[in-house]
Amino acid sequence: xxxxxxxxxxRGPHLTSVLAIVFLFLLAAWLVKNFFVLHDxxxxxxxxxxxxxxxxxxxxxxxxxxxxxxxxQLINFAHGDVFALSGLFASTWIVSIFNLDEQSATLxxxxxxxxxxxxAMVFGALINSTIExxxxxxxxxxxxxxxxxxxVGMSFIVQNISLAIYDVNFRSIPPLIxxxxxxxxxxxxxxxxxxxxxxxxxxxxxxxxxxxxxTRQGKAMRATSQDPEAxxxxxxxxxxxxxxxxxxxxxxxxxxxxxxxVEFNMRYDSGFQLxxxxxxxxxxxxIGNLTGAxxxxxxxxxxxxFNEGLPWFAPGPDWTRSIVFAILIAILVFRPEGLLGExxxxxx
Amino acid sequence: xxxxxxxxxxxxxxxxxxVGRYWRRLPDRVAGAVPVLVLVVLAVTYPWYVESLPTNVPxxxxxxxxxxxxxxxxFVTMAVGLNIxxxxxxxxxxxxxxxxxxxAYTAGWFASGQFEQxxxxxxxxxxxxxxxxxxxxIWLVFLIAGVTTAIGGILIGLPTLRLRGDxxxxxxxxxxxxxxxxxxxxxxxxxxFNLTGGTFGIQPIDSPGFGQHLHDALGLPxxxxxxxxxxxxxxxxxxxxxxVTIFCSLRLRDSRLGRAWIAIREDETAAGAxxxxxxxxxxxxxxxxxxxxxIAGAYxxxxxxxxxxxxxxFNISVFLLCMVILGGMGSLWGVVVAGIILAWLNxxxxxxxxxxxxxxxxxxxxxxEVPKYSFGIYGTLIVLMMLFRPTGLIPERRRKREIEEGxxxxxxxxxxxxxxxxxxxxxxxxx
Numbered sequence: 012x013x014x015x016x017x018x019x020x021x022r023g024p025h026l027t028s029v030l031a032i033v034f035l036f037l038l039a040a041w042l043v044k045n046f047f048v049l050h051d052x053x054x055x056x057x058x059x060x061x062x063x064x065x066x067x068x069x070x071x072x073x074x075x076x077x078x079x080x081x082x083x084q085l086i087n088f089a090h091g092d093v094f095a096l097s098g099l100f101a102s103t104w105i106v107s108i109f110n111l112d113e114q115s116a117t118l119x120x121x122x123x124x125x126x127x128x129x130x131a132m133v134f135g136a137l138i139n140s141t142i143e144x145x146x147x148x149x150x151x152x153x154x155x156x157x158x159x160x161x162x163v164g165m166s167f168i169v170q171n172i173s174l175a176i177y178d179v180n181f182r183s184i185p186p187l188i189x190x191x192x193x194x195x196x197x198x199x200x201x202x203x204x205x206x207x208x209x210x211x212x213x214x215x216x217x218x219x220x221x222x223x224x225x226t227r228q229g230k231a232m233r234a235t236s237q238d239p240e241a242x243x244x245x246x247x248x249x250x251x252x253x254x255x256x257x258x259x260x261x262x263x264x265x266x267x268x269x270x271x272x273v274e275f276n277m278r279y280d281s282g283f284q285l286x287x288x289x290x291x292x293x294x295x296x297x298i299g300n301l302t303g304a305x306x307x308x309x310x311x312x313x314x315x316x317f318n319e320g321l322p323w324f325a326p327g328p329d330w331t332r333s334i335v336f337a338i339l340i341a342i343l344v345f346r347p348e349g350l351l352g353e354x355x356x357x358x359x
Numbered sequence: 360x361x362x363x364x365x366x367x368x369x370x371x372x373x374x375x376x377x378v379g380r381y382w383r384r385l386p387d388r389v390a391g392a393v394p395v396l397v398l399v400v401l402a403v404t405y406p407w408y409v410e411s412l413p414t415n416v417p418x419x420x421x422x423x424x425x426x427x428x429x430x431x432x433x434f435v436t437m438a439v440g441l442n443i444x445x446x447x448x449x450x451x452x453x454x455x456x457x458x459x460x461x462x463a464y465t466a467g468w469f470a471s472g473q474f475e476q477x478x479x480x481x482x483x484x485x486x487x488x489x490x491x492x493x494x495x496x497i498w499l500v501f502l503i504a505g506v507t508t509a510i511g512g513i514l515i516g517l518p519t520l521r522l523r524g525d526x527x528x529x530x531x532x533x534x535x536x537x538x539x540x541x542x543x544x545x546x547x548x549x550x551x552f553n554l555t556g557g558t559f560g561i562q563p564i565d566s567p568g569f570g571q572h573l574h575d576a577l578g579l580p581x582x583x584x585x586x587x588x589x590x591x592x593x594x595x596x597x598x599x600x601x602x603v604t605i606f607c608s609l610r611l612r613d614s615r616l617g618r619a620w621i622a623i624r625e626d627e628t629a630a631g632a633x634x635x636x637x638x639x640x641x642x643x644x645x646x647x648x649x650x651x652x653x654i655a656g657a658y659x660x661x662x663x664x665x666x667x668x669x670x671x672x673f674n675i676s677v678f679l680l681c682m683v684i685l686g687g688m689g690s691l692w693g694v695v696v697a698g699i700i701l702a703w704l705n706x707x708x709x710x711x712x713x714x715x716x717x718x719x720x721x722x723x724x725x726x727x728e729v730p731k732y733s734f735g736i737y738g739t740l741i742v743l744m745m746l747f748r749p750t751g752l753i754p755e756r757r758r759k760r761e762i763e764e765g766x767x768x769x770x771x772x773x774x775x776x777x778x779x780x781x782x783x784x785x786x787x788x789x790x
Contacts, residue, residue, distance in 0.1 A: 086525055149746055156451050156524050157745050160684060163453070163677055164741030171735025283673075287536070290529075329544045336533035343526050344518045 027345050048323040053198030058320035064205040066312020067212040071267030072289035073304040075260030081299035082236040082256045088162040089142055091286015092169035097135035098268030098277045101127050102182040112185040131265035139261025140254045173279035181276040208270045291339040297352025406591040420711035425590040427706040432597040433659045435698035438682040439604050440651030446689035448644035449624030451528040454535020456675040458508045458649040462656025463666035465504040467561030469495045484570035497567045501657050508653025509646040516645035535676050543668035562665030593662050604651050620644050681737045684744050687751020689758045709733050
């Protein structure tokens with residue numbers, strides 16, 4: 012098997028780098044060729060904007076994976092299902108309690124949406140930290156795989172809670188944000204509904220970076236993720252910090268879920284696939300790295316949009332999942348630290 | 360093996376003291392084999408007495424029909440295969456369903472009219488002898504499916520088995536998602552050549568059988584599908600497959616390779632230092648686990664006379680993992696028992712239990728569809744087992760010790776770890 016030794020051999024990165032460069036070159040060539048094949052060049056930018064919108068939603072979910080992984084080295088499988096459950100919960104509020112629809116007055120609409128965001132956030136945070144409290148906390152000393160298996164189990168439990176409450180039907184909300192253009196430049200159309208997603212995501216990301224970088228709680232999180240024992244000696248309440256991290260991740264998932272509802276329908280199992288895609292984004296950017304998660308999510312969003320929207324040799328939506336998982340496998344095999352992550356001794 | 364403990368228990372049963380006295384004098388091997396033999400006889404004769412079993416048992420209603428038992432035993436075979444990967448070698452595989460899919464589709468390719476452009480026959484039986492397509496003798500196809508899947512396992516394993524445990528789990532999950540999707544898309548529209556029949560799958564797949572000559576000479580059935588007792592024949596065949604799998608699994612566990620797997624599971628670094636070739640050993644675990652998954656997949660394909668892309672969900676991987684966890688990772692008999700229980704729940708049990716609960720206990724105006732929540736139930740089982748009994752229902756002795764000491768966190772490891780940290784010039788800072 013010596014001839015295969017180059018695979019995963021990251022001390023001599025020549026072949027991997029060459030492969031990566033060749034691959035990126037082909038990708039660029041494919042994009043350029045597509046650009047020239049398109050009749051309406053504007054479509055290219057439209058597809059790009061779709062990718063940006065999808066990527067923003069992925070970013071919010073991917074951050075949840077990366078936050079939890081950073082602190083516990085645990086892939087929280089249940090995260091995607093927390094996302095779906097909070098989304099379904101939010102749809103109930105929008106449709107049945109606030110009774111928002113496209114005819115609502117602007118003030119009502121803004122207030123209702125804001126309240127929904129808050130509710131979904133708190134709900135997601137509660138669910139996620141409850142999962143940690145009930146299941147993962149007892150397994151702190153257990154082998155890593157035991158916790159991972161538990162996470163898979165929790166994922167199914169949360170998914171079935173959604174199923175029990177909301178049944179198998181897709182839920183949607185009325186088109187609250189109009190699709191009217193923010194700008195329409197030579198056929199490049201950017202609707203308010205898509206802009207709204209970015210408009211919400213960007214400040215949330217800034218806020219979160221501030222929270223993690225400068226606040227006491229954020230510093231406690233970073234200390235705990237570096238070395239829980241040392242953090243505990245320094246007087247940090249490790250359990251509380253971990254709970255807070257789960258709550259933060261769940262809150263981001265809640266916001267992401269409302270944004271997802273603006274664009275798509277949702278049902279009890281929507282979260283699982285989306286969760287895996289978002290997880291791939293987190294791995295692509297470098298798991299544990301917050302900026303990386305956002306970068307990875309936008310890239311994955313773009314890849315998905317280009318794959319589904321371009322005409323020349325694009326495999327199409329049937330293959331999106333396969334492509335995303337192929338990226339996941341390739342990254343884990345060739346560069347487990349991701350695009351922005353640092354090389355860790357455990358990386359291999 | 361549990362034989363020793365079982366012997367003592369049986370010897371203590373009231374009224375059996377006399378039997379117990381003779382029982383204890385039997386040599387170990389004989390005495391250990393007796394309970395197994397009894398179970399095998401009970402299983403083999405099951406088709407004859409199943410119809411005389413009571414049909415309104417509280418809670419479970421009826422005992423599994425022969426038809427369901429075939430599916431149950433196929434799943435148990437897969438669980439035993441997965442146990443080699445997860446239980447013996449300690450490699451968490453969340454994409455075992457990929458092997459199941461490869462096995463089923465290999466059977467589809469080599470024993471159906473899928474490739475109608477060609478006309479290849481080799482030892483095929485019955486009226487299929489004149490049909491277009493590739494028709495290899497189904498017994499050979501089982502082997503081909505096993506080998507193809509094992510090769511698939513090696514190909515998946517070679518680049519990925521270096522990865523740390525949880526990364527490996529994710530990569531296998533990735534393959535478990537890619538392969539079913541590839542199978543669903545690989546039709547004329549998707550790849551320009553009808554490889555898998557797309558969403559329609561491959562059907563009909565040839566039935567097992569012995570052909571006209573053996574029928575005339577020995578009275579063996581020509582084809583299973585057209586026999587009067589098709590289900591019985593399928594049942595006995597899968598029973599043989601399962602017993603062979605169990606036997607191989609047992610012998611492998613005690614072999615040099617099996618001991619190497621367990622060494623890797625307990626402490627990979629130490630095993631490597633002792634000269635266990637890590638990659639080769641892990642790849643073998645993958646290949647052998649995949650082999651049995653492939654045979655099981657091929658068998659279910661011939662039993663259903665078709666391979667369909669909807670069969671290969673991520674849920675199946677988790678379902679099989681649940682069997683291994685419930686039974687006890689690495690504990691062969693535990694996995695078999697848990698596999699039978701869970702597979703039965705999935706095929707008939709949950710529906711029966713649900714119906715019984717709705718008729719007898721729950722208020723009649725709000726019936727609960729219990730089977731709908733099957734995966735919530737399996738998920739709950741997984742979490743409860745991991746929290747309260749991580750060693751499983753019938754723990755493997757060695758595994759139990761590992762978990763109780765905390766894998767890789769025994770007192771000695773801890774001491775080593777501490778001293779190593781102290782020796783490092785920078786005080787063991789991470790980085």
